[in-house]
Amino acid sequence: MSKFYYTAYGLRIGSEISLPLLKEIQTDTVDLTVKFGNISEIPPLAPTKIHRAGLDAQFAQSDGRLWLDWSPIACFMAANGNELIVDTNQTDVKILSLFILSEALGLILFQNGYLLLHGSAIQLNNKGVVFVGEPGAGKSTTVAAFAQKGVSIISDDMVCIRIDEMGKPSLIPAFPQIKIWEKSVEGLQLSKNDLNVLRTGSTKFSWHESVSFEEAAVPLEQIFILSPPKGENTEISQLDKSEGPVALLSYFPLPDLLLRGGQLKDHFEKSVTIAQTTPIFRMSRPADFAKLYAFVDYMKTTI
Known part of the structure; x- marks a missing residue:
């Protein structure tokens, strides 16, 4: 019961x-x-x-x-x-x-039947933006910087995408939490009074209480594949539509054994649908927090 x-x-x-x-x-x-x-x-x-x-x-x-x-x-x-x-x-x-x-x-x-990505997502002007990348690429830190500026988060760590009968992808909200390492907490100058240690002995924190959370599904607008900084400037390049599905395969958050046979075919077809309708960018993470906030401000005015 x-x-x-x-x-x-x-x-x-x-x-x-x-x-x-x-x-x-x-x-x-x-x-x-x-x-x-x-x-x-x-x-x-x-x-x-x-x-x-x-x-x-x-x-x-x-x-x-x-x-x-x-x-x-x-x-x-x-x-x-x-x-x-x-x-x-x-x-x-x-x-x-x-x-x-x-x-x-x-x-x-x-x-x-949802498509899942290892990443984080935000809502900007009723549109969804996703950040994926390898561990340490800065997904949660990037989303936390947006949250500091009053932007609502949709999910952190795992992104859930639904594709409707018309082939339109939307982001399904998870729950209000951002998990960030102590180094990012200090860089973002977050008050630890607003955070909880994720578990005893961990240097990772949970931001839950005061974070703004989007409770309704929103259309998927853009996907950014983050990588570590490459020099002082932030580099952004858009992928060809043919590159997107293969690129997204790398960010499946569950065991790779699930992507076999018909399940792999279904996942890849969903990824193709997303790549046909959603711009996917490769982006080197901003080299410092000032540049990260500049990126946040830029996104808030362009989405």
């Missing part, structure tokens, strides 16, 4: 587990149930590129079920896009929330 009811990524969620970052709702119907359970039979696990809280996840799939194992913290099973089973002895709500509201929830979104 669910104790809590939330919304995130357009889903009505009934959960046995407290997820304080999510917006509470009242509902008689849920799209997703999150509950504790014993996961006893798992197919052979394979290593993944997914790394969280010092642990590398392992993955398995079979007959509409997907598993992510972060032993000894927790094991997750996503079933049929509407049920997430959590097998854990962990009682720390922060730790459980960190793992549930990440790739584990991403498995459910994948089962529901």
Whole structure:
């Protein structure tokens, strides 16, 4: 029996587990149930590129079920896009929330047919802008700089894209949180009074309470692929439409084993649709915070 009811990524969620970052709702119907359970039979696990809280996840799939194992913290099973089973002895709500509201929830979104990217997104003038890139490229820092200027965030860490029957992509809001390293906190001169340490012993912070959050889906307007600074000047170049789908493949946030056969075909076709309708840019991250704020101001006046 669910104790809590939330919304995130357009889903009505009934959960046995407290997820304080999510917006509470009242509902008689849920799209997703999150509950504790014993996961006893798992197919052979394979290593993944997914790394969280010092642990590398392992993955398995079979007959509409997907598993992510972060032993000894927790094991997750996503079933049929509407049920997430959590097998854990962990009682720390922060730790459980960190793992549930990440790739584990991403498995459910994948089962529901959304295209997912490892990135962050904002809303500018009712249009969505996405920032993707390798770890350390500056996605969350960039989004935090926009948030400081009063811009609403849509998601951080994982971007969820829905493509409608007309082929138009839109961004589905996640929940109000930006995760940023201490170095970025200091560079942005954020007050730590407004932040929470992500987990005990971590130098990464969660900005949640005072951040502006967009609750409605918005059309996808632009995608930026961030890279580390290249000298003093920020370099921006637009990709050809033919380059976009292959470029986006690099930023799939879930296990690569999911992109096989028909699932790879479906993902690539969605990426082609996005590349045909959405400008995709490569951008070297601004070399310092003054240049980052200048980029924010420029985007606010041009989107």
